[in-house]
Amino acid sequence: MLEQRKLEIMDENFQRELFGNFDKNIKLIEEEFGIHIVLRDGNVVLIGDISQVERAEKLMKDLLSLVKKGESLDPQTISYSIDLVSQKSDSKLSDIADDIVVISAKGNPIKPKTIGQNSYIENIRKNDITICTGPAGTGKTYLAVAMAVKAFKREEISRIILTRPAVEAGESLGFLPGDLKDKVDPYLRPLYDALFDIMGPEKFSKYMEKGMIEVAPLAFMRGRTLDNSFIILDEAQNTTKEQMKMFLTRLGFGSKAVVTGDVTQIDLPGNKYSGLLHATEVLKEIKGIGINNLSEKDVVRHELVQRIIKAYEKHEKKDALKKESLKEKGNNFKKKF
Numbered sequence: 505m506l507e508q509r510k511l512e513i514m515d516e517n518f519q520r521e522l523f524g525n526f527d528k529n530i531k532l533i534e535e536e537f538g539i540h541i542v543l544r545d546g547n548v549v550l551i552g553d554i555s556q557v558e559r560a561e562k563l564m565k566d567l568l569s570l571v572k573k574g575e576s577l578d579p580q581t582i583s584y585s586i587d588l589v590s591q592k593s594d595s596k597l598s599d600i601a602d603d604i605v606v607i608s609a610k611g612n613p614i615k616p617k618t619i620g621q622n623s624y625i626e627n628i629r630k631n632d633i634t635i636c637t638g639p640a641g642t643g644k645t646y647l648a649v650a651m652a653v654k655a656f657k658r659e660e661i662s663r664i665i666l667t668r669p670a671v672e673a674g675e676s677l678g679f680l681p682g683d684l685k686d687k688v689d690p691y692l693r694p695l696y697d698a699l700f701d702i703m704g705p706e707k708f709s710k711y712m713e714k715g716m717i718e719v720a721p722l723a724f725m726r727g728r729t730l731d732n733s734f735i736i737l738d739e740a741q742n743t744t745k746e747q748m749k750m751f752l753t754r755l756g757f758g759s760k761a762v763v764t765g766d767v768t769q770i771d772l773p774g775n776k777y778s779g780l781l782h783a784t785e786v787l788k789e790i791k792g793i794g795i796n797n798l799s800e801k802d803v804v805r806h807e808l809v810q811r812i813i814k815a816y817e818k819h820e821k822k823d824a825l826k827k828e829s830l831k832e833k834g835n836n837f838k839k840k841f
Contacts, residue, residue, distance in 0.1 A: 507554040511564055514546045518568050521577040522548070529582050533560060536586050563589045569598030580804070584618060587801060595619045605650045606657070609704030614650045620802040621647060627794030628762060633752065635763045635784055637741075638798025644764035645738050649698040651762070652734035661758065662716065663733040666695040667751075669722040669742045692719050695738060722747060731756035740765035740780040742772055748779025768816070 513519070523530045530541050537560045539552025548564065550557045566585055567577060575581070585597050600622045604613045616622040621643055627634045628651045636644050652664045696719060699708050711717040722743065737743070737751050740763045748763075755761050765780040772778060787793050 507550070507552065507557045509550045509557050509561060510544070511548045511550065511561065513548050513564065513568060515568070515571070518571045519543065519548065521571050522564075522567065524577065524579075528579060529577055532579055532582055533563065533586070536583075559589050566596045566598050569596070570601055573598060573601040575601055581617075584801065588619070593619075605647065606654045606702060608702050609707075610701075614647075614702065616647065617643070617804050618798075618802045620796070620798045621804075624796040624798065625651065627796055628760070631794035632759070632792050633755065633761045633763070633787075634794040634796065635740075635780070635787070636796040636798065637765055637767050637780065637784065638796075638802060639766055639768060639800055641803040642798040643802070643804055644766075644798065645694060645736070646698050648736045648738075648762040648764060649695070650702055652736060653699075653702050655734050655760070656716075661732050661734045661760070663730075664699075664711075664717045665730060665733050665735045666692070666699070666717075666719045666738065667722050667725055667735070668692055668695065668738045669740075669747065692721070695719050695736070722751065725751055725754050728754055729756045730754050730759055732758040733760075735759060735761045737761070737763045738765070740783075741767050741770045741778050743779035744772065744776055745779045745782045748783050752783070768820075 521529070533539075534541055537552065537556040539550055539556050539560055541560070542549050542551070550560050550564075552560075563585055566589075567582070570581070570585075571577065581597065588595055588597070597617075597619075600616050600619070603622060603625065604615045605625060606614050608614055616625050620638075624634070624636050624644075625647060627636075628648065634648075636648070638644055649664075649666070652661075652666075655661045656664055696708075699717065699719075703711070708717065712719075722737065733756070735754070740748065742765070743751070751763075752761065763780065763783070765778075767778065767781055770778050784795055788795055
C-alpha cells in the first residue's frame with residue numbers, strides 16, 4: 505500500500521545536511537528503503553510502501569537529533585543509521601553524540617561514532633583491563649589513546665605507556681640503520697601519530713622527555729610492574745601466548761590496560777598461536793576484564809574500507825568451504841580404498 509507522509513521538519517540546516525552534496529545522502533536513503541523523498545512547501549515528504557516509510561521516518565528523527573547536536577551527515581553516518589533502523593535496534597546514533605572523550609590539540613571533539621565504539625569506551629571506563637578486537641579503521645587504538653590522555657589530564661594516572669610487538673622486524677632488526685630507537689620507531693609510528701593528534705607535538709615531546717609518556721617495544725615490558733599507568737598494547741594479534749601473559753601480569757596498582765588487535769592480520773611465524781586469540785578465550789569469564797569485538801560496521805574510515813573488509817571476509821569463507829569440501833572428498837576417497 506502506497507503511503508505519502510509529510511514530516512513537519514522545516515529546519516533548513518537539517519534539509520541541507522539530509523540531501524547532501526549533489527543529493528548524495530538522500531539518494532542513499534531512497535535506494536535503501538525503496539521510497540521517494542521530496543521537499544514540498546518546506547517540509548520533507550516520504551512516498552512509498554507504508555512499512556518502509558515508517559522505517560524512513562524513524563531514521564529521519566534520529567538524523568534530525570544528530571544535526572541538532574552539531575553533527576554533520578555523510579553517507580557513512582547515514583548508512584550506519586540505516587543499519588540500526590533495519591536491525592530494529594533501540595540504539596540511536598544521537599544517543600552517543602554527546603559522549604566526548606577528549607578535545608584534540610586542534611580543538612576537535614573525539615567521541616565514539618558507532619554503538620560498538622561506545623560500548624568499547626564504556627568497557628574501558630568500567631574495567632581495569634579491556635581487550636578489543638576488530639578490523640582496521642574501527643578506532644581501536646585511537647580511542648584507547650584518547651581515553652589514556654583523558655585519564656592523564658585528570659591526573660587519574662601519572663604515566664601513559666604504549667607498546668607493540670615488533671614481529672615484522674624479526675631477525676632483520678639488527679640490519680636496520682641507526683640505534684635501537686631508530687630501529688623500532690617505524691613499528692611504533694601509529695602510536696606516535698595518535699598522541700601527536702590528540703596532545704599536540706609540543707606537549708607530547710615535553711611529557712616524553714619527563715618520562716610521563718613511554719612508547720616502547722613489548723620486549724621492554726618484561727620484569728616491570730606498572731603502577732598508576734594507562735598501558736596500551738597495540739597489534740596484540742602478533743603476541744605469543746607467553747608474551748600476552750607477560751604483558752597482562754605487568755599491571756600494578758591504580759593502572760588500566762587496553763589490548764587491541766586485528767585477528768585477521770596475524771604475522772606470527774610458523775604455527776604459533778596468537779596470544780590475543782588465546783586471551784579472549786581464557787579471560788572471557790573474568791570479572792574486571794571487558795572484551796569487545798568490533799566489526800566492519802564500526803569502521804570510520806573511507807566507506808570503501810567497509811566494502812573491502814566484507815569482500816575479504818566473503819572470499820575467506822569461500823576458501824574455507826572449498827578446503828573443507830576437498831578434505832571431505834579426500835576422506836571419502838580413502839574410505840573406498
